[in-house]
Amino acid sequence: MFSDICFYVKGKTIEVDGQDFLLGELTESCMNINDDQFHEIYFSFDKFKKEFPTELPEQEKYDKLKEEIFRIDSLLRVHKIFQVLGTPIETIKSYFKDKSILESWDMFCQLCNEYNGIIIDIYSFNVTINCFITQWIRNLKKCTPDDYAAAYYDFVFSPLAYKYIVNPVYNDGFIYTNTEFLSSLNLVPRETYEGSGKYVIAEYYHTSILQSFLKIDYLKGLMAGHSIRKCEHCKRFYLSTNAYRTRFCDKPSLEDPKFTCKQIAYRKTHIKDSNDNNPKYQTYKKAVHRIMRSCQRGAITVWRFLQWALILAYKRV
Structure with missing residues:
Protein backbone atom coordinates (compact mmCIF):
# COMPACT_ATOMS: atom_id res chain seq x y z
CA MET A 1 0.00 0.00 0.00
CA PHE A 2 1.45 3.37 -1.09
CA SER A 3 0.08 6.82 -0.61
CA ASP A 4 0.30 7.48 -4.34
CA ILE A 5 1.33 5.58 -7.51
CA CYS A 6 0.64 7.38 -10.80
CA PHE A 7 1.61 5.81 -14.12
CA TYR A 8 0.82 5.68 -17.84
CA VAL A 9 0.45 2.56 -19.97
CA LYS A 10 1.59 3.38 -23.52
CA GLY A 11 1.34 0.40 -25.88
CA LYS A 12 4.24 -1.83 -24.85
CA THR A 13 5.72 0.51 -22.26
CA ILE A 14 4.78 1.97 -18.90
CA GLU A 15 5.79 5.43 -17.71
CA VAL A 16 6.42 5.92 -13.99
CA ASP A 17 7.72 9.18 -12.58
CA GLY A 18 8.82 10.35 -16.05
CA GLN A 19 10.74 7.13 -16.78
CA ASP A 20 9.74 4.59 -19.44
CA PHE A 21 10.00 0.84 -18.89
CA LEU A 22 8.91 -2.20 -20.87
CA LEU A 23 5.64 -3.59 -19.58
CA GLY A 24 6.55 -6.34 -17.11
CA GLU A 25 10.04 -4.97 -16.40
CA LEU A 26 9.21 -3.63 -12.93
CA THR A 27 7.12 -6.71 -12.13
CA GLU A 28 10.15 -8.85 -12.97
CA SER A 29 12.10 -6.88 -10.37
CA CYS A 30 9.47 -7.65 -7.74
CA MET A 31 9.39 -11.34 -8.72
CA ASN A 32 13.15 -11.47 -8.19
CA ILE A 33 12.81 -10.78 -4.48
CA ASN A 34 13.98 -14.27 -3.58
CA ASP A 35 12.93 -16.36 -0.58
CA ASP A 36 15.89 -15.36 1.59
CA GLN A 37 15.38 -11.65 0.91
CA PHE A 38 11.64 -11.84 1.51
CA HIS A 39 12.03 -13.84 4.71
CA GLU A 40 14.43 -11.23 6.07
CA ILE A 41 11.91 -8.48 5.30
CA TYR A 42 8.93 -10.49 6.55
CA PHE A 43 10.42 -11.74 9.81
CA SER A 44 11.96 -8.34 10.59
CA PHE A 45 8.56 -6.72 10.20
CA ASP A 46 6.80 -9.52 12.09
CA LYS A 47 9.14 -8.97 15.03
CA PHE A 48 8.58 -5.23 14.70
CA LYS A 49 4.79 -5.72 14.92
CA LYS A 50 5.06 -7.93 17.99
CA GLU A 51 7.14 -5.31 19.79
CA PHE A 52 4.90 -2.44 18.66
CA PRO A 53 3.39 -0.71 21.72
CA THR A 54 -0.36 -0.41 22.19
CA GLU A 55 0.05 2.97 23.83
CA LEU A 56 2.21 6.02 23.23
CA PRO A 57 5.82 4.91 23.96
CA GLU A 58 8.71 6.68 25.63
CA GLN A 59 11.06 8.67 23.37
CA GLU A 60 13.80 6.01 23.52
CA LYS A 61 11.41 3.25 22.45
CA TYR A 62 10.01 5.47 19.71
CA ASP A 63 13.50 6.16 18.33
CA LYS A 64 14.21 2.41 18.17
CA LEU A 65 10.94 1.80 16.33
CA LYS A 66 11.84 4.46 13.77
CA GLU A 67 15.30 2.98 13.26
CA GLU A 68 13.80 -0.45 12.63
CA ILE A 69 11.23 0.75 10.09
CA PHE A 70 14.02 2.68 8.32
CA ARG A 71 16.04 -0.55 8.20
CA ILE A 72 13.11 -2.52 6.75
CA ASP A 73 12.65 0.26 4.20
CA SER A 74 16.32 -0.08 3.17
CA LEU A 75 15.79 -3.82 2.54
CA LEU A 76 13.00 -2.98 0.10
CA ARG A 77 14.91 -0.24 -1.68
CA VAL A 78 17.61 -2.67 -2.77
CA HIS A 79 15.19 -3.74 -5.50
CA LYS A 80 14.62 -1.74 -8.68
CA ILE A 81 10.85 -1.55 -8.34
CA PHE A 82 11.08 0.35 -5.04
CA GLN A 83 13.85 2.58 -6.35
CA VAL A 84 11.42 3.63 -9.11
CA LEU A 85 8.13 3.75 -7.18
CA GLY A 86 9.72 5.00 -4.00
CA THR A 87 8.56 3.88 -0.55
CA PRO A 88 6.08 5.41 1.91
CA ILE A 89 8.75 6.77 4.22
CA GLU A 90 10.76 8.46 1.47
CA THR A 91 8.66 11.63 1.26
CA ILE A 92 8.03 12.07 5.00
CA LYS A 93 11.30 10.89 6.57
CA SER A 94 12.36 14.44 7.40
CA TYR A 95 8.95 15.08 8.97
CA PHE A 96 9.77 12.88 11.97
CA LYS A 97 12.95 14.81 12.76
CA ASP A 98 11.12 18.03 13.59
CA LYS A 99 8.00 16.68 15.28
CA SER A 100 7.37 15.49 18.81
CA ILE A 101 5.95 12.07 19.59
CA LEU A 102 2.49 13.54 20.18
CA GLU A 103 2.54 15.25 16.79
CA SER A 104 3.95 12.35 14.74
CA TRP A 105 2.70 9.17 16.45
CA ASP A 106 -0.53 8.82 14.45
CA MET A 107 1.32 9.29 11.16
CA PHE A 108 3.95 6.77 12.24
CA CYS A 109 1.23 4.16 12.97
CA GLN A 110 -0.29 4.80 9.53
CA LEU A 111 3.16 4.45 7.96
CA CYS A 112 3.66 1.04 9.62
CA ASN A 113 0.30 -0.13 8.24
CA GLU A 114 1.42 0.84 4.75
CA TYR A 115 4.56 -1.31 5.06
CA ASN A 116 2.38 -4.17 6.26
CA GLY A 117 0.32 -3.80 3.07
CA ILE A 118 3.45 -3.78 0.89
CA ILE A 119 4.74 -7.02 2.42
CA ILE A 120 1.35 -8.71 2.01
CA ASP A 121 1.19 -7.63 -1.65
CA ILE A 122 4.72 -8.84 -2.43
CA TYR A 123 4.00 -12.30 -1.02
CA SER A 124 0.49 -12.62 -2.49
CA PHE A 125 1.51 -11.52 -5.98
CA ASN A 126 4.86 -13.32 -6.19
CA VAL A 127 3.60 -16.70 -4.95
CA THR A 128 0.51 -16.62 -7.17
CA ILE A 129 2.24 -15.49 -10.37
CA ASN A 130 5.19 -17.84 -9.76
CA CYS A 131 2.68 -20.71 -9.85
CA PHE A 132 1.05 -19.29 -13.00
CA ILE A 133 4.40 -18.95 -14.78
CA THR A 134 5.84 -22.35 -13.83
CA GLN A 135 2.67 -24.41 -14.31
CA TRP A 136 0.74 -22.59 -17.05
CA ILE A 137 2.97 -20.26 -19.10
CA ARG A 138 5.86 -22.74 -19.20
CA ASN A 139 3.66 -25.47 -20.71
CA LEU A 140 2.13 -23.40 -23.51
CA LYS A 141 2.70 -24.72 -27.04
CA LYS A 142 2.55 -21.21 -28.49
CA CYS A 143 3.66 -17.95 -26.88
CA THR A 144 1.21 -15.34 -28.14
CA PRO A 145 -1.01 -12.79 -26.33
CA ASP A 146 -4.07 -14.95 -27.10
CA ASP A 147 -2.42 -17.99 -25.53
CA TYR A 148 -1.34 -15.98 -22.49
CA ALA A 149 -4.89 -14.68 -21.99
CA ALA A 150 -6.36 -18.18 -22.33
CA ALA A 151 -3.82 -19.54 -19.84
CA TYR A 152 -4.69 -16.81 -17.31
CA TYR A 153 -8.39 -17.59 -17.78
CA ASP A 154 -7.76 -21.28 -17.09
CA PHE A 155 -5.61 -20.36 -14.10
CA VAL A 156 -8.11 -18.00 -12.46
CA PHE A 157 -11.16 -20.20 -13.06
CA SER A 158 -9.52 -23.55 -12.40
CA PRO A 159 -11.50 -25.79 -9.97
CA LEU A 160 -8.28 -25.95 -7.94
CA ALA A 161 -7.67 -22.19 -8.04
CA TYR A 162 -7.87 -22.02 -4.25
CA LYS A 163 -4.67 -24.08 -4.14
CA TYR A 164 -2.79 -21.95 -6.66
CA ILE A 165 -4.01 -18.45 -5.86
CA VAL A 166 -3.02 -16.98 -2.50
CA ASN A 167 -6.11 -16.54 -0.33
CA PRO A 168 -6.79 -15.70 3.35
CA VAL A 169 -8.12 -19.16 4.23
CA TYR A 170 -5.05 -21.15 3.18
CA ASN A 171 -2.38 -18.43 3.43
CA ASP A 172 -2.72 -16.88 6.87
CA GLY A 173 -4.52 -13.69 5.82
CA PHE A 174 -2.58 -13.03 2.61
CA ILE A 175 -4.67 -12.48 -0.53
CA TYR A 176 -4.25 -12.15 -4.29
CA THR A 177 -7.16 -9.85 -5.03
CA ASN A 178 -9.58 -10.29 -7.92
CA THR A 179 -10.44 -6.57 -7.93
CA GLU A 180 -8.14 -3.68 -8.82
CA PHE A 181 -8.32 -0.71 -6.47
CA LEU A 182 -7.82 2.31 -8.71
CA SER A 183 -8.33 5.90 -7.62
CA SER A 184 -8.73 6.96 -11.25
CA LEU A 185 -8.38 5.78 -14.85
CA ASN A 186 -8.18 8.28 -17.70
CA LEU A 187 -7.28 8.22 -21.39
CA VAL A 188 -4.81 10.95 -22.30
CA PRO A 189 -2.61 11.71 -25.35
CA ARG A 190 1.02 11.11 -24.46
CA TYR A 204 -3.44 6.95 -16.97
CA TYR A 205 -3.81 5.09 -13.67
CA HIS A 206 -3.71 6.28 -10.09
CA THR A 207 -3.64 3.81 -7.20
CA SER A 208 -2.31 3.42 -3.68
CA ILE A 209 -2.07 -0.39 -3.80
CA LEU A 210 1.17 -2.08 -4.87
CA GLN A 211 -0.61 -5.26 -6.01
CA SER A 212 -2.88 -3.27 -8.36
CA PHE A 213 0.17 -1.71 -10.00
CA LEU A 214 1.91 -5.09 -10.36
CA LYS A 215 -1.11 -6.77 -11.95
CA ILE A 216 -1.66 -3.97 -14.46
CA ASP A 217 2.03 -3.95 -15.39
CA TYR A 218 2.19 -7.75 -15.70
CA LEU A 219 -1.17 -8.48 -17.38
CA LYS A 220 -0.93 -5.56 -19.80
CA GLY A 221 2.53 -6.90 -20.60
CA LEU A 222 1.11 -10.31 -21.44
CA MET A 223 -1.34 -8.65 -23.86
CA ALA A 224 1.64 -6.88 -25.49
CA GLY A 225 3.44 -10.22 -25.95
CA HIS A 226 5.79 -9.76 -22.98
CA SER A 227 6.21 -12.76 -20.74
CA ILE A 228 8.14 -13.23 -17.50
CA ARG A 229 9.96 -16.56 -17.45
CA LYS A 230 12.07 -18.40 -14.90
CA CYS A 231 15.63 -19.24 -15.92
CA GLU A 232 16.28 -22.97 -15.61
CA HIS A 233 19.90 -22.33 -14.65
CA CYS A 234 20.01 -19.45 -12.13
CA LYS A 235 16.29 -19.62 -11.14
CA ARG A 236 15.90 -15.86 -11.58
CA PHE A 237 12.98 -14.37 -13.46
CA TYR A 238 13.58 -12.50 -16.71
CA LEU A 239 11.44 -10.64 -19.23
CA SER A 240 10.93 -12.11 -22.69
CA THR A 241 9.49 -9.81 -25.37
CA ASN A 242 9.21 -12.34 -28.20
CA ALA A 243 7.52 -15.68 -28.80
CA TYR A 244 10.68 -17.78 -28.60
CA ARG A 245 10.66 -20.47 -25.93
CA THR A 246 13.98 -19.62 -24.28
CA ARG A 247 15.19 -21.60 -21.29
CA PHE A 248 18.00 -19.44 -19.94
CA CYS A 249 18.29 -15.71 -19.27
CA ASP A 250 20.76 -13.14 -20.61
CA LYS A 251 21.47 -11.63 -17.19
CA PRO A 252 25.10 -11.51 -15.99
CA SER A 253 25.97 -14.91 -14.54
CA LEU A 254 26.03 -15.21 -10.76
CA GLU A 255 29.11 -17.43 -11.14
CA ASP A 256 31.06 -15.23 -13.54
CA PRO A 257 29.59 -11.78 -14.42
CA LYS A 258 31.81 -11.58 -17.53
CA PHE A 259 29.46 -14.10 -19.16
CA THR A 260 25.68 -14.30 -19.40
CA CYS A 261 23.76 -16.95 -17.54
CA LYS A 262 22.84 -18.49 -20.90
CA GLN A 263 26.51 -18.84 -21.90
CA ILE A 264 27.41 -20.49 -18.59
CA ALA A 265 24.41 -22.82 -18.80
CA TYR A 266 25.39 -23.95 -22.31
CA ARG A 267 28.96 -24.59 -21.23
CA LYS A 268 27.89 -26.63 -18.23
CA THR A 269 25.02 -28.64 -19.65
CA HIS A 270 25.67 -28.50 -23.42
CA ILE A 271 21.93 -28.03 -23.78
CA LYS A 272 20.59 -25.70 -26.45
CA ASP A 273 17.15 -24.13 -26.57
CA SER A 274 14.58 -26.17 -28.46
CA ASN A 275 15.56 -26.03 -32.15
CA ASP A 276 11.96 -25.47 -33.19
CA ASN A 277 12.01 -22.11 -31.39
CA ASN A 278 15.68 -21.18 -31.77
CA PRO A 279 16.16 -18.45 -34.43
CA LYS A 280 19.90 -19.21 -34.75
CA TYR A 281 19.17 -22.84 -35.56
CA GLN A 282 16.53 -21.85 -38.12
CA THR A 283 19.03 -19.55 -39.88
CA TYR A 284 21.66 -22.32 -39.83
CA LYS A 285 19.17 -24.84 -41.24
CA LYS A 286 18.23 -22.55 -44.15
CA ALA A 287 21.89 -21.87 -44.99
CA VAL A 288 22.73 -25.60 -45.06
CA HIS A 289 19.68 -26.24 -47.25
CA ARG A 290 20.83 -23.59 -49.76
CA ILE A 291 24.36 -24.97 -50.16
CA MET A 292 22.96 -28.53 -50.35
CA ARG A 293 20.76 -27.47 -53.29
CA SER A 294 23.80 -25.84 -54.93
CA CYS A 295 25.70 -29.11 -54.55
CA GLN A 296 22.80 -31.07 -56.08
CA ARG A 297 22.76 -28.73 -59.09
CA GLY A 298 26.51 -29.19 -59.50
CA ALA A 299 27.29 -25.55 -58.77
CA ILE A 300 29.70 -26.62 -56.01
CA THR A 301 31.54 -29.85 -55.29
CA VAL A 302 30.67 -32.24 -52.48
CA TRP A 303 33.99 -31.37 -50.85
CA ARG A 304 33.09 -27.63 -50.93
CA PHE A 305 29.64 -28.43 -49.51
CA LEU A 306 31.19 -30.29 -46.58
CA GLN A 307 33.61 -27.41 -45.94
CA TRP A 308 30.80 -24.84 -45.83
CA ALA A 309 28.59 -27.07 -43.67
CA LEU A 310 31.40 -27.41 -41.10
CA ILE A 311 32.01 -23.66 -41.08
CA LEU A 312 28.30 -22.93 -40.53
CA ALA A 313 28.09 -25.55 -37.76
CA TYR A 314 31.14 -24.03 -36.03
CA LYS A 315 29.64 -20.50 -36.19
CA ARG A 316 26.33 -21.74 -34.78
CA VAL A 317 28.08 -23.22 -31.76
Whole structure:
Protein backbone atom coordinates (compact mmCIF):
# COMPACT_ATOMS: atom_id res chain seq x y z
CA MET A 1 0.00 0.00 0.00
CA PHE A 2 1.45 3.37 -1.09
CA SER A 3 0.08 6.82 -0.61
CA ASP A 4 0.30 7.48 -4.34
CA ILE A 5 1.33 5.58 -7.51
CA CYS A 6 0.64 7.38 -10.80
CA PHE A 7 1.61 5.81 -14.12
CA TYR A 8 0.82 5.68 -17.84
CA VAL A 9 0.45 2.56 -19.97
CA LYS A 10 1.59 3.38 -23.52
CA GLY A 11 1.34 0.40 -25.88
CA LYS A 12 4.24 -1.83 -24.85
CA THR A 13 5.72 0.51 -22.26
CA ILE A 14 4.78 1.97 -18.90
CA GLU A 15 5.79 5.43 -17.71
CA VAL A 16 6.42 5.92 -13.99
CA ASP A 17 7.72 9.18 -12.58
CA GLY A 18 8.82 10.35 -16.05
CA GLN A 19 10.74 7.13 -16.78
CA ASP A 20 9.74 4.59 -19.44
CA PHE A 21 10.00 0.84 -18.89
CA LEU A 22 8.91 -2.20 -20.87
CA LEU A 23 5.64 -3.59 -19.58
CA GLY A 24 6.55 -6.34 -17.11
CA GLU A 25 10.04 -4.97 -16.40
CA LEU A 26 9.21 -3.63 -12.93
CA THR A 27 7.12 -6.71 -12.13
CA GLU A 28 10.15 -8.85 -12.97
CA SER A 29 12.10 -6.88 -10.37
CA CYS A 30 9.47 -7.65 -7.74
CA MET A 31 9.39 -11.34 -8.72
CA ASN A 32 13.15 -11.47 -8.19
CA ILE A 33 12.81 -10.78 -4.48
CA ASN A 34 13.98 -14.27 -3.58
CA ASP A 35 12.93 -16.36 -0.58
CA ASP A 36 15.89 -15.36 1.59
CA GLN A 37 15.38 -11.65 0.91
CA PHE A 38 11.64 -11.84 1.51
CA HIS A 39 12.03 -13.84 4.71
CA GLU A 40 14.43 -11.23 6.07
CA ILE A 41 11.91 -8.48 5.30
CA TYR A 42 8.93 -10.49 6.55
CA PHE A 43 10.42 -11.74 9.81
CA SER A 44 11.96 -8.34 10.59
CA PHE A 45 8.56 -6.72 10.20
CA ASP A 46 6.80 -9.52 12.09
CA LYS A 47 9.14 -8.97 15.03
CA PHE A 48 8.58 -5.23 14.70
CA LYS A 49 4.79 -5.72 14.92
CA LYS A 50 5.06 -7.93 17.99
CA GLU A 51 7.14 -5.31 19.79
CA PHE A 52 4.90 -2.44 18.66
CA PRO A 53 3.39 -0.71 21.72
CA THR A 54 -0.36 -0.41 22.19
CA GLU A 55 0.05 2.97 23.83
CA LEU A 56 2.21 6.02 23.23
CA PRO A 57 5.82 4.91 23.96
CA GLU A 58 8.71 6.68 25.63
CA GLN A 59 11.06 8.67 23.37
CA GLU A 60 13.80 6.01 23.52
CA LYS A 61 11.41 3.25 22.45
CA TYR A 62 10.01 5.47 19.71
CA ASP A 63 13.50 6.16 18.33
CA LYS A 64 14.21 2.41 18.17
CA LEU A 65 10.94 1.80 16.33
CA LYS A 66 11.84 4.46 13.77
CA GLU A 67 15.30 2.98 13.26
CA GLU A 68 13.80 -0.45 12.63
CA ILE A 69 11.23 0.75 10.09
CA PHE A 70 14.02 2.68 8.32
CA ARG A 71 16.04 -0.55 8.20
CA ILE A 72 13.11 -2.52 6.75
CA ASP A 73 12.65 0.26 4.20
CA SER A 74 16.32 -0.08 3.17
CA LEU A 75 15.79 -3.82 2.54
CA LEU A 76 13.00 -2.98 0.10
CA ARG A 77 14.91 -0.24 -1.68
CA VAL A 78 17.61 -2.67 -2.77
CA HIS A 79 15.19 -3.74 -5.50
CA LYS A 80 14.62 -1.74 -8.68
CA ILE A 81 10.85 -1.55 -8.34
CA PHE A 82 11.08 0.35 -5.04
CA GLN A 83 13.85 2.58 -6.35
CA VAL A 84 11.42 3.63 -9.11
CA LEU A 85 8.13 3.75 -7.18
CA GLY A 86 9.72 5.00 -4.00
CA THR A 87 8.56 3.88 -0.55
CA PRO A 88 6.08 5.41 1.91
CA ILE A 89 8.75 6.77 4.22
CA GLU A 90 10.76 8.46 1.47
CA THR A 91 8.66 11.63 1.26
CA ILE A 92 8.03 12.07 5.00
CA LYS A 93 11.30 10.89 6.57
CA SER A 94 12.36 14.44 7.40
CA TYR A 95 8.95 15.08 8.97
CA PHE A 96 9.77 12.88 11.97
CA LYS A 97 12.95 14.81 12.76
CA ASP A 98 11.12 18.03 13.59
CA LYS A 99 8.00 16.68 15.28
CA SER A 100 7.37 15.49 18.81
CA ILE A 101 5.95 12.07 19.59
CA LEU A 102 2.49 13.54 20.18
CA GLU A 103 2.54 15.25 16.79
CA SER A 104 3.95 12.35 14.74
CA TRP A 105 2.70 9.17 16.45
CA ASP A 106 -0.53 8.82 14.45
CA MET A 107 1.32 9.29 11.16
CA PHE A 108 3.95 6.77 12.24
CA CYS A 109 1.23 4.16 12.97
CA GLN A 110 -0.29 4.80 9.53
CA LEU A 111 3.16 4.45 7.96
CA CYS A 112 3.66 1.04 9.62
CA ASN A 113 0.30 -0.13 8.24
CA GLU A 114 1.42 0.84 4.75
CA TYR A 115 4.56 -1.31 5.06
CA ASN A 116 2.38 -4.17 6.26
CA GLY A 117 0.32 -3.80 3.07
CA ILE A 118 3.45 -3.78 0.89
CA ILE A 119 4.74 -7.02 2.42
CA ILE A 120 1.35 -8.71 2.01
CA ASP A 121 1.19 -7.63 -1.65
CA ILE A 122 4.72 -8.84 -2.43
CA TYR A 123 4.00 -12.30 -1.02
CA SER A 124 0.49 -12.62 -2.49
CA PHE A 125 1.51 -11.52 -5.98
CA ASN A 126 4.86 -13.32 -6.19
CA VAL A 127 3.60 -16.70 -4.95
CA THR A 128 0.51 -16.62 -7.17
CA ILE A 129 2.24 -15.49 -10.37
CA ASN A 130 5.19 -17.84 -9.76
CA CYS A 131 2.68 -20.71 -9.85
CA PHE A 132 1.05 -19.29 -13.00
CA ILE A 133 4.40 -18.95 -14.78
CA THR A 134 5.84 -22.35 -13.83
CA GLN A 135 2.67 -24.41 -14.31
CA TRP A 136 0.74 -22.59 -17.05
CA ILE A 137 2.97 -20.26 -19.10
CA ARG A 138 5.86 -22.74 -19.20
CA ASN A 139 3.66 -25.47 -20.71
CA LEU A 140 2.13 -23.40 -23.51
CA LYS A 141 2.70 -24.72 -27.04
CA LYS A 142 2.55 -21.21 -28.49
CA CYS A 143 3.66 -17.95 -26.88
CA THR A 144 1.21 -15.34 -28.14
CA PRO A 145 -1.01 -12.79 -26.33
CA ASP A 146 -4.07 -14.95 -27.10
CA ASP A 147 -2.42 -17.99 -25.53
CA TYR A 148 -1.34 -15.98 -22.49
CA ALA A 149 -4.89 -14.68 -21.99
CA ALA A 150 -6.36 -18.18 -22.33
CA ALA A 151 -3.82 -19.54 -19.84
CA TYR A 152 -4.69 -16.81 -17.31
CA TYR A 153 -8.39 -17.59 -17.78
CA ASP A 154 -7.76 -21.28 -17.09
CA PHE A 155 -5.61 -20.36 -14.10
CA VAL A 156 -8.11 -18.00 -12.46
CA PHE A 157 -11.16 -20.20 -13.06
CA SER A 158 -9.52 -23.55 -12.40
CA PRO A 159 -11.50 -25.79 -9.97
CA LEU A 160 -8.28 -25.95 -7.94
CA ALA A 161 -7.67 -22.19 -8.04
CA TYR A 162 -7.87 -22.02 -4.25
CA LYS A 163 -4.67 -24.08 -4.14
CA TYR A 164 -2.79 -21.95 -6.66
CA ILE A 165 -4.01 -18.45 -5.86
CA VAL A 166 -3.02 -16.98 -2.50
CA ASN A 167 -6.11 -16.54 -0.33
CA PRO A 168 -6.79 -15.70 3.35
CA VAL A 169 -8.12 -19.16 4.23
CA TYR A 170 -5.05 -21.15 3.18
CA ASN A 171 -2.38 -18.43 3.43
CA ASP A 172 -2.72 -16.88 6.87
CA GLY A 173 -4.52 -13.69 5.82
CA PHE A 174 -2.58 -13.03 2.61
CA ILE A 175 -4.67 -12.48 -0.53
CA TYR A 176 -4.25 -12.15 -4.29
CA THR A 177 -7.16 -9.85 -5.03
CA ASN A 178 -9.58 -10.29 -7.92
CA THR A 179 -10.44 -6.57 -7.93
CA GLU A 180 -8.14 -3.68 -8.82
CA PHE A 181 -8.32 -0.71 -6.47
CA LEU A 182 -7.82 2.31 -8.71
CA SER A 183 -8.33 5.90 -7.62
CA SER A 184 -8.73 6.96 -11.25
CA LEU A 185 -8.38 5.78 -14.85
CA ASN A 186 -8.18 8.28 -17.70
CA LEU A 187 -7.28 8.22 -21.39
CA VAL A 188 -4.81 10.95 -22.30
CA PRO A 189 -2.61 11.71 -25.35
CA ARG A 190 1.02 11.11 -24.46
CA GLU A 191 4.36 11.16 -26.28
CA THR A 192 5.68 7.60 -26.64
CA TYR A 193 8.90 8.81 -25.04
CA GLU A 194 10.35 12.26 -24.53
CA GLY A 195 11.47 13.83 -27.78
CA SER A 196 10.14 11.00 -30.00
CA GLY A 197 7.59 13.18 -31.80
CA LYS A 198 5.20 10.21 -31.80
CA TYR A 199 2.06 10.05 -29.69
CA VAL A 200 -0.33 7.45 -28.33
CA ILE A 201 -3.57 7.54 -26.36
CA ALA A 202 -2.18 6.41 -23.03
CA GLU A 203 -4.07 4.91 -20.11
CA TYR A 204 -3.44 6.95 -16.97
CA TYR A 205 -3.81 5.09 -13.67
CA HIS A 206 -3.71 6.28 -10.09
CA THR A 207 -3.64 3.81 -7.20
CA SER A 208 -2.31 3.42 -3.68
CA ILE A 209 -2.07 -0.39 -3.80
CA LEU A 210 1.17 -2.08 -4.87
CA GLN A 211 -0.61 -5.26 -6.01
CA SER A 212 -2.88 -3.27 -8.36
CA PHE A 213 0.17 -1.71 -10.00
CA LEU A 214 1.91 -5.09 -10.36
CA LYS A 215 -1.11 -6.77 -11.95
CA ILE A 216 -1.66 -3.97 -14.46
CA ASP A 217 2.03 -3.95 -15.39
CA TYR A 218 2.19 -7.75 -15.70
CA LEU A 219 -1.17 -8.48 -17.38
CA LYS A 220 -0.93 -5.56 -19.80
CA GLY A 221 2.53 -6.90 -20.60
CA LEU A 222 1.11 -10.31 -21.44
CA MET A 223 -1.34 -8.65 -23.86
CA ALA A 224 1.64 -6.88 -25.49
CA GLY A 225 3.44 -10.22 -25.95
CA HIS A 226 5.79 -9.76 -22.98
CA SER A 227 6.21 -12.76 -20.74
CA ILE A 228 8.14 -13.23 -17.50
CA ARG A 229 9.96 -16.56 -17.45
CA LYS A 230 12.07 -18.40 -14.90
CA CYS A 231 15.63 -19.24 -15.92
CA GLU A 232 16.28 -22.97 -15.61
CA HIS A 233 19.90 -22.33 -14.65
CA CYS A 234 20.01 -19.45 -12.13
CA LYS A 235 16.29 -19.62 -11.14
CA ARG A 236 15.90 -15.86 -11.58
CA PHE A 237 12.98 -14.37 -13.46
CA TYR A 238 13.58 -12.50 -16.71
CA LEU A 239 11.44 -10.64 -19.23
CA SER A 240 10.93 -12.11 -22.69
CA THR A 241 9.49 -9.81 -25.37
CA ASN A 242 9.21 -12.34 -28.20
CA ALA A 243 7.52 -15.68 -28.80
CA TYR A 244 10.68 -17.78 -28.60
CA ARG A 245 10.66 -20.47 -25.93
CA THR A 246 13.98 -19.62 -24.28
CA ARG A 247 15.19 -21.60 -21.29
CA PHE A 248 18.00 -19.44 -19.94
CA CYS A 249 18.29 -15.71 -19.27
CA ASP A 250 20.76 -13.14 -20.61
CA LYS A 251 21.47 -11.63 -17.19
CA PRO A 252 25.10 -11.51 -15.99
CA SER A 253 25.97 -14.91 -14.54
CA LEU A 254 26.03 -15.21 -10.76
CA GLU A 255 29.11 -17.43 -11.14
CA ASP A 256 31.06 -15.23 -13.54
CA PRO A 257 29.59 -11.78 -14.42
CA LYS A 258 31.81 -11.58 -17.53
CA PHE A 259 29.46 -14.10 -19.16
CA THR A 260 25.68 -14.30 -19.40
CA CYS A 261 23.76 -16.95 -17.54
CA LYS A 262 22.84 -18.49 -20.90
CA GLN A 263 26.51 -18.84 -21.90
CA ILE A 264 27.41 -20.49 -18.59
CA ALA A 265 24.41 -22.82 -18.80
CA TYR A 266 25.39 -23.95 -22.31
CA ARG A 267 28.96 -24.59 -21.23
CA LYS A 268 27.89 -26.63 -18.23
CA THR A 269 25.02 -28.64 -19.65
CA HIS A 270 25.67 -28.50 -23.42
CA ILE A 271 21.93 -28.03 -23.78
CA LYS A 272 20.59 -25.70 -26.45
CA ASP A 273 17.15 -24.13 -26.57
CA SER A 274 14.58 -26.17 -28.46
CA ASN A 275 15.56 -26.03 -32.15
CA ASP A 276 11.96 -25.47 -33.19
CA ASN A 277 12.01 -22.11 -31.39
CA ASN A 278 15.68 -21.18 -31.77
CA PRO A 279 16.16 -18.45 -34.43
CA LYS A 280 19.90 -19.21 -34.75
CA TYR A 281 19.17 -22.84 -35.56
CA GLN A 282 16.53 -21.85 -38.12
CA THR A 283 19.03 -19.55 -39.88
CA TYR A 284 21.66 -22.32 -39.83
CA LYS A 285 19.17 -24.84 -41.24
CA LYS A 286 18.23 -22.55 -44.15
CA ALA A 287 21.89 -21.87 -44.99
CA VAL A 288 22.73 -25.60 -45.06
CA HIS A 289 19.68 -26.24 -47.25
CA ARG A 290 20.83 -23.59 -49.76
CA ILE A 291 24.36 -24.97 -50.16
CA MET A 292 22.96 -28.53 -50.35
CA ARG A 293 20.76 -27.47 -53.29
CA SER A 294 23.80 -25.84 -54.93
CA CYS A 295 25.70 -29.11 -54.55
CA GLN A 296 22.80 -31.07 -56.08
CA ARG A 297 22.76 -28.73 -59.09
CA GLY A 298 26.51 -29.19 -59.50
CA ALA A 299 27.29 -25.55 -58.77
CA ILE A 300 29.70 -26.62 -56.01
CA THR A 301 31.54 -29.85 -55.29
CA VAL A 302 30.67 -32.24 -52.48
CA TRP A 303 33.99 -31.37 -50.85
CA ARG A 304 33.09 -27.63 -50.93
CA PHE A 305 29.64 -28.43 -49.51
CA LEU A 306 31.19 -30.29 -46.58
CA GLN A 307 33.61 -27.41 -45.94
CA TRP A 308 30.80 -24.84 -45.83
CA ALA A 309 28.59 -27.07 -43.67
CA LEU A 310 31.40 -27.41 -41.10
CA ILE A 311 32.01 -23.66 -41.08
CA LEU A 312 28.30 -22.93 -40.53
CA ALA A 313 28.09 -25.55 -37.76
CA TYR A 314 31.14 -24.03 -36.03
CA LYS A 315 29.64 -20.50 -36.19
CA ARG A 316 26.33 -21.74 -34.78
CA VAL A 317 28.08 -23.22 -31.76
